[in-house]
Amino acid sequence: MEADRPVDKLTEAEARAELARLADLLDAANRAYYQADAPVMPDAEFDALKRRNAAIEARFPALKRADSPTEQVGAPPAEGFRKIRHAVRMLSLANAFDEGDLREFDARIRRYLGLKDDAPLAYTAEPKIDGVSLSLRYEAGRLIHAATRGDGETGEDVTANAATIGEIPRRLTGAPDILEVRGEVYMRHADFQALNARAAETGGRTFANPRNAAAGSLRQLDPEITRARPLSFFAYSWGALSEPLGATQMAALDRLRGLGFAVNPLTRICATLDELIAHYREIETRRPDLGYDIDGVVYKVDDLALQARLGFRSTTPRWAIAHKFAAETAWTVLEGIDIQVGRTGALSPVARLRPINVGGVLVSNATLHNEDYIEGRDSKGAPIREGRDIRVGDRVKVYRAGDVIPKVADVDLGARPADAQPFAFPETCPECGSPAVREPGDSVRRCTGGLICPAQAVERLKHFVSRGAFDIEGLGAKQIEAFHNDDQLPVRTPADIFTLEERDGANLTRLKNRMGWGETSARNLFRAIDERRRIPLHRMIFALGIRHVGETAAQLLARHFGSWRAFETCLTGPAEEAMAELTAINGVGPVMAQSLIDAFANEAERRAIDELAAHLEIEDAEAPRVADSAIAGKTLVFTGTLTRMTRAEAKARAEALGAKVAGSVSARTDLLVAGEGAGSKAGKAEALGVTVIDEDAWLDLIGA
DNA sequence: GTGCCTCGAGTTCC
């Protein structure tokens, strides 16, 4: 067709067809570039098509499609939404799946607070809306910004879109000077159906479920599109505040309602666990008639002073839990079992399924965990599924754990084909043929090929360029695969990445011979690689991909050793000394230490590390940051009975202020906090000349 | 030895 006819000569019908063609083309290119990381057309051509699309849209605004490529930036962060750092982190919630989990939750809270089993402890219970969480910041009563949750630390700025939602006030009267309201943006069933019906009529794109519709609508680059989408909002929490909203969760929610926010009408106070369960059942019964999707019930300790005492674990508050409804399940046929080989050599079975819709998502793969799971046993050998094994050809039940990860939950023995054979888990690596062995006590079988195994090598490289490691822009998983298989310009070890430009030569001929690479993209890649020749120590350690050493452990090691030289010297020295130094680090035990020592003792690994380090300038780690508090860096011991807080709480407070808490008094103890009825520890402390303070002095010290 | 709590590693789909 006349693809390149001048825009001003197009008839309306031609323009419509051309816009459709461009939308497909650009969408495919976008996906290839951003999702698969394998460009299918040169950047210049992509830009030209995009300009043409925009020109046609400008001339025929009425024809602009719902899925217009000008709206659908493939999401390179730079062109997308601005980032907003949350003043108070947006956490997720721990989950409870049955009454047992719920009783444990209550028991844990009582233990932490030192409350007896029969002491009163009220909770709020409210439906958990299945939408998109949003944080709204108001200053002096004006909406300043709206941010999505993102990773909890940093979200996306969707202020212009949020401001178009009717249930989100742009101005508040009588609100605290600073007020961050948190809640859920969602779409009601009726609105969702109407939206999809309209989209179907006009040939626009329809959404699979209300949650996707809400998420997609909130992330429109053009707020006018969001305005046309029927979104709703429930407030359920808050972030930064210049003054408290109330003394209890319920009072705070009432205050928010008074300020003009919608608060879910099914929110209740429950005085006992039995009341919580009764309210859960009631919400479950009413679920089909609510008119919007919910996926459980959230319980929170009502008393905000108690919430403050309970505080947070690493990613969740201790004072709240989400009681989830049973996940949707579906039956389908297991068409095959493939074995994937991971970075550490772990052989993981993946179920290939006859595609099936589970809760609004088409699922064709699912995890089968490991060898034991297929056979119907748990890691300790106890039977699960009454010991029924899973065979290719079986009819299996699939669900999405946490509404995300597809899993095979059960098998229908009645539907098993007569010729179905038990699955023979491979004892050699399907990728490299090396023996795959299972260490005693380990639940996974691992390929012993190490770097010989192409699957392990490529997974190691993917880890190397991943987000917490070298994070090289334009060099994602797909590109790593391509370079790994490239005979002209191979990348087989991390060091190869840093010699790419040199090996390709000044004309970049080899890279440009490859599909989708032009001058610009090649230059951009080399620039991105150069930017990482200077790398912080912790990123370097994490990037090595040593088993048991994740991001946290890498930070710990970097802070302990301070420099690459010190780290390397320790690990290449005598093994006993290395073991002693490593295990002395708080948070490093014998297993991780051995894993580190083994990695540096292996000749091939060691060579790869040395070659890599030669291309890099590894930055020293910052000296451990000493928290700014009276007890930072001190070692504390508690003894006797504390009356105003429990031991667990006191310990958490002390650690939050940078102190270490030990169990017994020694010469290294800086401070002993003696509660009522302190015994031998106090005597020992005095004998050692350790400062002893009472509970009141302790509370003064921490400013409580 | 037991019981948290966290971390690490593996997983899917958009």
Added chain:
DNA sequence: CTCGAGGCAC
């Protein structure tokens, strides 16, 4: 998101 297991406190 979940499971298993490492690390640590009791």
